[in-house]
Amino acid sequence: MDDAAIQALDGFLQRVPYVRFLGMRVELAGDELTAVLPFADHLVGNPTIPALHGGVIGAFMEMTALAQLSLSQPSGRAPKTIDINIEYLRSAGPRDTFARVVVRKLGRRVANVQVEAWQESRAKPVAGLTGHFLLRTERQA
């Protein structure tokens, strides 16, 4: 992991107001990024179960994908989401949520990315996301 990549990631996390609104952060082990979404009351979607809002889980996985791509593309501008497909597997309870990314293809202009989110056990994911992201280099901008 070079410094430029980590700086790009820090910049992404600290400069994006919506990341702070969700309250998410990331942990790095080498080049492996794990995003953490600490439980907070304002993230609840169903107060009777209670469960996190499905939109929150989707947004968290999407922001995790963008964070991972900012590591892979330290010199570029923030990628833009083209499309996402979210699969909800289990209800996400009032606990911390984690997510990891697999960049399946990093092309010149488009990246194909898979994200998985879990809570108590990585073997029991609460949701998955597949998405395409438009990569923007300074030259194109």
Place this chain on the structure above:
Amino acid sequence: MAESYDNAPLAARMTMFVPHAAALGMTLVAIGGGKGTMSVDWREEFVGDPDTGVIASGVVTALVDHTCGLAINSAFDLPAPIATLDLRIDYLRPAAPRAGVTCEAYGYKITRSIGFVRAEAWDFDRADLIATAQATFMLNPRG
């Protein structure tokens, strides 16, 4: 909390009793017959691109998910427990800088166990969309 949620009118249930909907300031615009419309106003804390002030796509994701749930609920007299199975969103273009987002969702096929919903989102002009979406819901997931 649980009881007030179940007994409240649909409009209140979908906005003030859902903490995340309240946190985003979601407003119910219209509802009825398997169709629902909701909106979120622009706020500094929702920005996804600090260079332009454009709202984060994550906010659109949450709004679309919620409005799709509203559309399903509008087809029933009583609150229907539902669970999202999948949600696909195409981001056609970014919203305009400092613009809020409105989403309309329509349950085009609702069976006893599954609801199929389409949704569209725009910033200013209903004819100039920022996103289209398709979602599938399980109805009465615990039943």
